[in-house]
Amino acid sequence: MNLSSSLYTVKGVGTKVGEQFALSGLNTIGDLINFYPRAHEDFSKIVNISEIKPGKATIKARCEKISTRPVRRGLRLTTATLADKTGKLQAIWFNQPYREKQLKSGEEFYFSGEFEFNYNKYQLTSPSAEVASDMPIQTDRILPIYRSIKGIKTVVVRRILSEIRPFMTMLPETLPESIVKNEHLLSRSQAILGMHFPEKANDIKEARERLAFEELFQLLLASQLNRIDNAKLTGWNIPFEQPVVANFVKQLPFKLTSAQRIAAWEIIQDLERKTPMNRLLQGDVGSGKTVVAGLVACQVAHSGLQTAIMAPTEVLASQHAETLSKLLQPLGVSVGLLTGGVKGVARKTLYNQIASGTVDVVVGTHALIQKTVEFHKLGFVVIDEQHRFGVKQRQQLLEKSKYMPHMLAMTATPIPRSLALTVYGELDISILNELPSGRKPILTKIWSPNSRAQLYEKIEVELKAGRQAYVICTLIEDNPDNEMKSVQAEFIKLQNSIFKHYKIGLLHGKLKSDEKDTVMQDFANGSLDILVSTTVVEVGVDVPNATIMLIENADHFGLSQLHQLRGRVGRSEYQSYCYLVNSTSSKPSKRLSEIEKSNDGFYLAEVDLKLRGPGEIYGKAQHGALNLQIATLADTKLITRAQKQAKLFANSNANLLQYKQLATSVHYYQRLTTLN
Ligand code: ADP
Ligand code: MG
Numbered sequence: 001m002n003l004s005s006s007l008y009t010v011k012g013v014g015t016k017v018g019e020q021f022a023l024s025g026l027n028t029i030g031d032l033i034n035f036y037p038r039a040h041e042d043f044s045k046i047v048n049i050s051e052i053k054p055g056k057a058t059i060k061a062r063c064e065k066i067s068t069r070p071v072r073r074g075l076r077l078t079t080a081t082l083a084d085k086t087g088k089l090q091a092i093w094f095n096q097p098y099r100e101k102q103l104k105s106g107e108e109f110y111f112s113g114e115f116e117f118n119y120n121k122y123q124l125t126s127p128s129a130e131v132a133s134d135m136p137i138q139t140d141r142i143l144p145i146y147r148s149i150k151g152i153k154t155v156v157v158r159r160i161l162s163e164i165r166p167f168m169t170m171l172p173e174t175l176p177e178s179i180v181k182n183e184h185l186l187s188r189s190q191a192i193l194g195m196h197f198p199e200k201a202n203d204i205k206e207a208r209e210r211l212a213f214e215e216l217f218q219l220l221l222a223s224q225l226n227r228i229d230n231a232k233l234t235g236w237n238i239p240f241e242q243p244v245v246a247n248f249v250k251q252l253p254f255k256l257t258s259a260q261r262i263a264a265w266e267i268i269q270d271l272e273r274k275t276p277m278n279r280l281l282q283g284d285v286g287s288g289k290t291v292v293a294g295l296v297a298c299q300v301a302h303s304g305l306q307t308a309i310m311a312p313t314e315v316l317a318s319q320h321a322e323t324l325s326k327l328l329q330p331l332g333v334s335v336g337l338l339t340g341g342v343k344g345v346a347r348k349t350l351y352n353q354i355a356s357g358t359v360d361v362v363v364g365t366h367a368l369i370q371k372t373v374e375f376h377k378l379g380f381v382v383i384d385e386q387h388r389f390g391v392k393q394r395q396q397l398l399e400k401s402k403y404m405p406h407m408l409a410m411t412a413t414p415i416p417r418s419l420a421l422t423v424y425g426e427l428d429i430s431i432l433n434e435l436p437s438g439r440k441p442i443l444t445k446i447w448s449p450n451s452r453a454q455l456y457e458k459i460e461v462e463l464k465a466g467r468q469a470y471v472i473c474t475l476i477e478d479n480p481d482n483e484m485k486s487v488q489a490e491f492i493k494l495q496n497s498i499f500k501h502y503k504i505g506l507l508h509g510k511l512k513s514d515e516k517d518t519v520m521q522d523f524a525n526g527s528l529d530i531l532v533s534t535t536v537v538e539v540g541v542d543v544p545n546a547t548i549m550l551i552e553n554a555d556h557f558g559l560s561q562l563h564q565l566r567g568r569v570g571r572s573e574y575q576s577y578c579y580l581v582n583s584t585s586s587k588p589s590k591r592l593s594e595i596e597k598s599n600d601g602f603y604l605a606e607v608d609l610k611l612r613g614p615g616e617i618y619g620k621a622q623h624g625a626l627n628l629q630i631a632t633l634a635d636t637k638l639i640t641r642a643q644k645q646a647k648l649f650a651n652s653n654a655n656l657l658q659y660k661q662l663a664t665s666v667h668y669y670q671r672l673t674t675l676n
Pocket of ligand 2: 289290384412539
């Protein structure tokens with residue numbers, strides 16, 4: 001028996017069971033060993049319904065009544081009455097209609113879940129349900145709960161795992177022994193046993209720690225090795241010319257913050273090195289990243305090389321092109337704009353200019369990475385709002401140069417330290433930790449939909465003072481299946497009644513590029529008072545005179561997204577306001593309360609990471625590929641430990657290939673996260 005032996009070699013796995021396992025992607029003994037329980041339930045603590053208290057609880061009960069109804073689009077609520085000898089209670093599940101079939105048998109189940117206040121009463125929320133007769137007779141133990149496999153009862157899964165238990169005791173170590181010892185970790189074998197056959201709560205804790213450590217170590221080692229590989233590459237050498245930079249700074253309409261000066265200096269120094277720069281510039285919304293990129297582009301142009309700046313939306317790309325033209329053209333540095341909206345002859349001409357090197361700085365969207373775009377000498381690549389792009393797209397842009405260009409990724413979504421170490425491990429980081437002087441914190445308030453009229457009054461006060469406003473809605477047009485507000489309907493409503501005497505613009509993703517440009521320009525130059533927009537303005541858009549934002553159905557947005565949206569105001573010395581209108585008048589969510597309390601993007605990103613997982617921050621596609629089963633990227637302590645060991649290992653002369661399984665995973669991650 002070995003890890004790659006077929007499951008059919010295990011006693012109790014016949015054709016039927018084997019086929020069902022295979023359908024769930026479980027084919028070998030190794031697969032089943034790594035089929036970790038999704039939770040563990042402590043069945044030694046079963047309570048009577050009459051004695052249940054708020055918090056986590058397990059009861060042994062029958063289901064008396066159960067039904068499912070739609071609550072709104074995409075949400076079905078299943079409600080059941082559960083009863084034991086001592087009383088009854090309600091349980092609810094979201095989008096789990098199969099519970100009806102499962103529980104209708106009238107059998108006794110163990111239900112385990114959170115007993116909490118929901119929909120106006122105490123209920124057991126989304127409890128797991130395990131057929132009581134499937135459980136071992138002595139219930140004074142902790143049982144692993146597995147993700148359900150169609151056609152196979154949990155008892156059967158547990159029995160088959162018991163069959164391979166002896167094999168688990170002999171699993172070879174996959175981490176270097178010295179690390180296991182120095183970090184006081186369980187051996188791989190002990191950890192696997194701890195997951196599937198824990199005797200006490202601490203067994204699970206230690207098992208999870210070991211397995212999570214291993215996952216993080218693989219990821220961090222991969223980025224260490226990529227870092228070492230990067231250092232071997234040759235890039236363009238761009239010498240620092242003091243007068244060039246001084247000239248640029250002199251003509252700015254403001255004084256750079258010291259954070260901006262430090263970041264620019266870090267970048268300029270990198271450009272002088274032989275190895276290509278890989279740097280992340282992170283700074284909260286409004287901290288002034290664009291001008292830092294502009295300063296560097298100016299230096300790059302003066303050494304005869306080109307800069308490419310890629311932004312995620314057309315609106316943002318054209319805004320950047322405009323900002324940078326104003327700053328750079330007077331200094332003799334030419335700026336071009338390449339988006340999907342640039343067509344025909346204009347596009348051809350631009351291609352030629354890029355290829356011949358007559359344009360120094362090219363700002364664009366994804367259009368930049370097309371095959372047809374060839375640069376003369378691309379020395380510097382800037383990825384704005386980098387979390388909006390995949391690794392692939394970054395790589396494609398970098399490939400447009402003979403030598404590896406220097407890369408600056410910029411993000412306004414502050415990256416929690418843990419993510420910075422893991423998925424961004426091979427980047428150097430510069431931080432803009434201060435806003436330009438004179439900025440006042442944005443005042444944020446959650447608002448009930450019933451008193452919207454007062455909000456309009458507040459908007460009017462700002463408009464009368466010469467300021468501008470954003471109204472943000474989720475939908476483009478009204479939808480009978482969705483109660484949320486749409487920009488089209490709100491636009492008409494506001495224009496025809498409350499704000500009759502003001503000029504209102506409408507912006508959403510379905511408009512043509514030139515229509516978007518016109519609206520955005522009109523708003524930017526003040527000829528529109530109010531912009532009713534979808535989240536297309538979420539990132540980057542910069543209209544400093546706008547001081548008030550109303551976000552409809554605010555509860556439908558993520559925390560980082562709200563913070564980004566809100567960042568469209570508060571970009572000048574004027575006091576700014578952000579009103580979050582809840583969909584209903586019920587209690588606001590934790591998310592909304594957090595955003596109301598704090599203007600600090602770093603803090604909010606940490607909260608978001610805890611509430612929603614790293615997908616939102618790192619970009620969904622990439623995170624999925626990380627394959628983390630046990631580890632979470634919110635576990636800073638464990639990440640720091642794994643980081644230390646990964647560094648030691650990478651810089652020692654240990655041979656990775658000596659650890660076969662480790663090497664396979666590390667190589668996978670290296671390919672996944674590499675920038676080159
Ligand atoms: P973000 O970091 O969100 O990309 P931007 O680069 O769009 O921020 O800058 C936000 C606004 O602040 C812009 O209007 C920009 O001109 C202005 N700005 C940038 N740096 C400074 C500074 N040092 N002092 C005053 N205003 C600044
Ligand atoms: Mg920006």
